[in-house]
Amino acid sequence: MVGSDTNPQPGQIVLIKSGRDAGQYAIIIRLLDERYVILADGGKKKFDRPKKKNVQHLQLFNYISPEVQTSLEETGRVTNGKLRFALAKYVNEFVYDMKKGE
Numbered sequence: 001m002v003g004s005d006t007n008p009q010p011g012q013i014v015l016i017k018s019g020r021d022a023g024q025y026a027i028i029i030r031l032l033d034e035r036y037v038i039l040a041d042g043g044k045k046k047f048d049r050p051k052k053k054n055v056q057h058l059q060l061f062n063y064i065s066p067e068v069q070t071s072l073e074e075t076g077r078v079t080n081g082k083l084r085f086a087l088a089k090y091v092n093e094f095v096y097d098m099k100k101g102e
Helices: 066-075 080-101
Strands: 012-016 025-031 036-040 051-054 058-064
Antiparallel strands (some): 012 058, 025 036, 036 051
């Protein structure tokens, strides 16, 4: 999964490139405007207390979690457990496979 320069979407997995949380994965839960998004990871940054982040400080991946996206569309909310599950699934499947292939 190579980073993407496309427009961010709710449910999309990102890697934080700068700031205190640099190197951590998170999920976009809301778009504020063309420059800022709201992120949560279900652990340190819960859904009820998300992080506002500049899109330029993120590496966007071409992967949108179907579980998170569906939950956000249907109810406007997502559980922290579902966020943690989606991130763990992505990291285990794609990031581990990328490192293994090096």
